[in-house]
Amino acid sequence: MAVDLQLPAAILSERRALFRSAFDRWIGHVVERTEGRLAPRRYHRPPGALPEVGFLAACTRCGACADVCPSSAILTVRPEGGLAAGTPYLDPSLQPCTVCPDMPCAVACPTAALSVPGSGWAGYRLGHLELVAERCVTFQGTPCSACADACPVGETALAIDAAGHPVIRREGCVGCGICVRACITSPSSFVLTHAEG
Secondary structure: OOOOOOOOHHHHHHHHHHHHHHHHHHHHHHHHHHHHHHOOOOOEOOOOEOOHHHHHHHOOOOOHHHHHOOOOOEEEOOHHHHHHOOOEEEOOOOOOOOOOOOOHHHHHOOOOOEOOOOOOOOOOOOEEEEEOOOOOHHHHOOOOOHHHHHOOOOOOOEEEOOOOOEEEOOOOOOOOOHHHHHOOOOOOOEEEEEOOO
């Protein structure tokens, strides 16, 4: 008597999804550990950059992206930067990215190290921005809108609320760092960190 050992399609589909999810998590951890070993220092990369390991492999260190940057925001990692030496990066504390609508740096890249995201700036993040309210003068009764006035994206990224305080709108903020530099407090009331994933 033959026994049918085939599993129903729904169970197979669930198992495949579970396996795929576990595999994706494992690959993510491997990539993260590899990045940590190969590129221990994290750099703010120009718009449209691949994840760090892929970026380091794809970037030819040609400088084309820096040559076309209208605000001269793109710098080059110095020779002591190890595997990252010669690659482009941004230092928002010196000169933030000015969020050019057409991303000329990514357009100029001869490889896939930088490429214009399919939706442009919509949903793209250079960094993650946080407001440190204790530093902001508006929370101490002093009117100020220097950050919002400087934001190249406008009110869809950073606005002043009815109480006169800055409000970061995550869905619109690209994490360029212009507000960090424009802020009148020292240290700045904004903190910019690397974009996640």
